Amino acid sequence: MQGGYTGKYLDIDLQNGTVKVLPLDKEMTVKYVGGGGFNAKILWDQLPAEVDPLAPENILIISTGPMTGTLAPTGNSWYVGFKSPATGIYGEGRGGGYWGPELKFAGYDYLILRGRSPKPVYLYIENDKVELLPADDLWGLDFFKTVDQLEEKHKGARVLGIGPAGENLVRFACIMSDRYRAGGRGGAGAVMGSKQLKAIAVCGTSDVRVADKEGFIEALRDANKTLMAHPATATLLPDFGTASLVNGMSAFGAFPTRNFRSGVFEGAEKISGETMAETILVKTRGCYSCNIKCTRYTMVKEGNYAGVESEGPEYETVNAFGSRCGVDNLEAIAMANMNANRYGLDTISTGTLISFAMELYEEGILSKEECNGLELTFGNHEAMNQLLEDIAMRKGLGDILAEGVKRAAARIGRQADKYAMHVKGLELTATEPRAAQDSGLGHSVASRGGDHLRPWSPAYTLFNFGSEELGLGGTPDPIVPDDKANVVVQMQRVSTFTDMNGTCKFIVLCNTISPSQLARLHTTITGIPFTSEDVMQSAARVWNLQRALNNLKFGVTSSDDTLPQRLLNEPAPEGPAKGKVVELDKMKREYYQLEGWDDNGVPRRERLMELGLDFVAAELGK
Amino acid sequence: MILVTVKLMGHLIKIAGTNSLYLEMEDGSVIRDLLEQIFSIYGAEMRNQVMDHSGESLAAYYKILVNGRNFKLLNAFSTPLENGQVIHIMPPVAGG
Structure with a gap:
């Protein structure tokens, strides 16, 4: 019995106001799990490569994972997928709060939003009732006031939406939810604004079913014990x-x-x-x-x-x-x-x-x-x-x-x-890579551009949170490039999986919950048998699919996997990394080898086949 | 004599009532001497936070930085003190 998923999604065309309720494809759950996995597969299948990110033809996906809405620790995530107006490549953001679980309670695993509404609208979902309603009186309001008005009008609803920045097509506008939660990076808010969709208020009354209740309670107890220790x-x-x-x-x-x-x-x-x-x-x-x-x-x-x-x-x-x-x-x-x-x-x-x-x-x-x-x-x-x-x-x-x-x-x-200070058009985050070389590599190869969360490897290289299962121990030296590629690959897998399963990265950020604990939670919730190897392999599949989207649809090559010149050429002026620059080339070569990518940064055919991405392999060389 | 600055973080600030200490140490002192000096000022509560039950190692995930470098990449407790050094005593921190 498959649990964790509602088994349905909504496909909404904002241009003509049609709403379709469609069944979830089971292969999607087994191979891509949810969240960023769903987003990448849908974009691969359905997005025209050359589309302007702010044109009606861009697709906006808001998805959840199987743990969203369950009692799994931090089972609260929603994920947005789109072609980014900031970068022109794969765009993804993740938010927490309460909105994602509410979408599951209403009976949907994800939403696909297409086209551009002729007038500002918001979407109201209450279980089977799905309506596009006028948003003329909401357009122009800040997000807090938008939430106030929609919560007043639809009692018990959770609200996701945009503020004026999204309406004004600021290329790094967020989609917000629950007042303060954000799917922050890459301009999903501008895509939503370009569609004249102000908000999505959702209210649901179902539960998220778990396949193996007793097993889940055991897995949950074990995970919470780890987190609380x-x-x-x-x-x-x-x-x-x-x-x-x-x-x-x-x-x-x-x-x-x-x-x-x-x-x-x-x-x-x-x-x-x-x-x-x-x-x-x-x-x-x-x-x-x-x-x-x-x-x-x-x-x-x-x-x-x-x-x-x-x-x-x-x-x-x-x-x-x-x-x-x-x-x-x-x-x-x-x-x-x-x-x-x-x-x-x-x-x-x-x-x-x-x-x-x-x-x-x-x-x-x-x-x-x-x-x-x-x-x-x-x-x-x-x-x-x-x-x-x-x-x-x-x-x-x-x-x-x-x-x-x-x-x-x-x-x-x-x-x-x-x-x-950016990578591929996405502004850099709050780690100085000259003092944490691994972070320089992570930022340079991340699928959405200058990103610190896939993975936040300084948890290990600076703060020494190791992992027995990932083979990360001891005291690495953060200011030298040696052995950093493996660190990034290993931790990237785990962080990518939490972009798929519906949890927050904070359960794995410091190598807290292990891959085998994630697998146990996943198995008991979904009923799909997963080992720790499956966790790593499915994350590798999704990571490589995101990469292939960037390579084959959006034209990303090795030369894009770089950092601002300041970090590569200007030695750090002070602190423990004084005199250091990021030694990116060495780390990048090692990283490509570990990932099975060629010199141009494209996944090799055999690597794609091994990951079950034969439909991607078929596009190589075209 | 050697003058060093010690920076405390997290819960250690509450124990000490300050986040910065300026300590004079004898020539030839090492990190272990500095810790003993700090424990002699702030007592068992500070020692029990920073050191593990054996008293020979740091408590789990605690770190000592010498001018920003993890002391384990230097000579750990035997790392020599030098005039003007900044020593951070860092409890586990997390974020991202």
Whole structure:
């Protein structure tokens, strides 16, 4: 008996307002599991390669995994798949909260959204009732107000949607859910905005069936025991949230500062998780089926930013609006975080864009007039917060920056590209790769561009969270390239699987839950027998399918698997990595060999066949 | 004499009541001497957090960084102290 899946999905054409309820293909569940696996397979099968990401022909998929909506630890994820308007390649984002489980309770494993509605609409799903309703009175509202209105109108519904940034087609706009959760990266919000779809409110009353209840309870007990015994998930994330990393990353010289000029921030302590706990933290919260509860509910009680109220800021956001912009004012960062959530902006990309503009201003490439009259020096948090709004509303310089750092640099010219920190058009995240060489490799080959989560290998290379099953132990040296390719491959597999099964990465981020524990949970929930080898193999299948999409449909080659010149050619100026650059070529060669990719970074025929991707192999050389 | 800066993180800040210490050590001191100095100031609570039950190794996932380098990549507890060094005592941290 197959559990974990509802067995149905919705195929919605926004152009003519038709809704089809279709059965889930069982082969999809066995080979691709869910989430990013479903997204990649659907995009491979159905997306025209040359499509403009903001054209009606782009497909937007919002999927779940088999653990979404179950009591599996952190079984709360939804995943969005699309061709990215930021990068022009495979786009994917993951969000937590409560929306994903609610979609399952309503009876659907995923949604495919096609076309462009002639007028702004929102989608309302209540079990079998699926309606496209007018959104004229919602269009233009920020995401918080959108949630307020839809929750008032549809009692008990969970809301996913976009803010003004998505409506304005900012190329790094998020899809948000549950007020503060984001499918953050690559511009899914702009794709949703281009379809004139403001929100999806969903309400369901079914349960998610589990195939082997007794076995599942045993597997759950074992997994929760591990999580509650591990310092990362038992105390650190609950007590200090993701921002517990701030001081440590800066100590390692791995905390990007002033647009990656350095990896050491002198103001780290002022914006750390410890400081947050002492100042603006009100209480902690968790997503559906989560005992970790890393979310910080924060409020600024006094000063210029009094009244700012949000969840977070998370580690990435603290870095993006903090050290990246030279800002050591936690309240100002909280303000930027709140407004990014309201407007529906990816905090990582937005912070990268603002720090990029700050460096251009300090280098004399942009004048004050070109910067909307702002004194755009590093550390000017008032200017940072103003520019964030200008980006969301596409005002002046904000309109240029809203195109993403790669396009913005090309448009500005004057050698601005030297300061554009991205991979394949996706802005870099909060690990300085000169101090964690593995992170440089991970960013350069990730399927969605400059991405730190596939995998977050510094958990092992900096913080020494090893894994017996993955063969990762001891004390690796983070500033040398040796043996890093294997680390990235092994950890990439596990993190990719959590992009498929419906859980949050935080159960595996520090090599906490093992592949065999994931397999046990998966088997008991779905009834599909999975071993730890199956976990790794199915993740490899999906990873290689995403890669093949990028290679064969979107034209990615080895030359795209690179990093900004600053990281390859400018030695780190201070900290433990002083004098180091990222030694990418060596790591990349080893990585391609381990993955079974050729010199051009394309999966070899035999590798594709071994992974059951014969339909991809058939396209090689065409 | 050698003057070093010690940075504390996480729960260690509460035990010490501060996140930074400036300590004078004898010439020729090593990391183990520094730890003993810190434990003599802050007592068993600090020792029990930082060290494992044997007292010979760090507690699980604890790290000591010497100018940002994991001390296990140097000479661990025997790593010599030098004037002006910054020593981080780091409990497990996680995020991403």
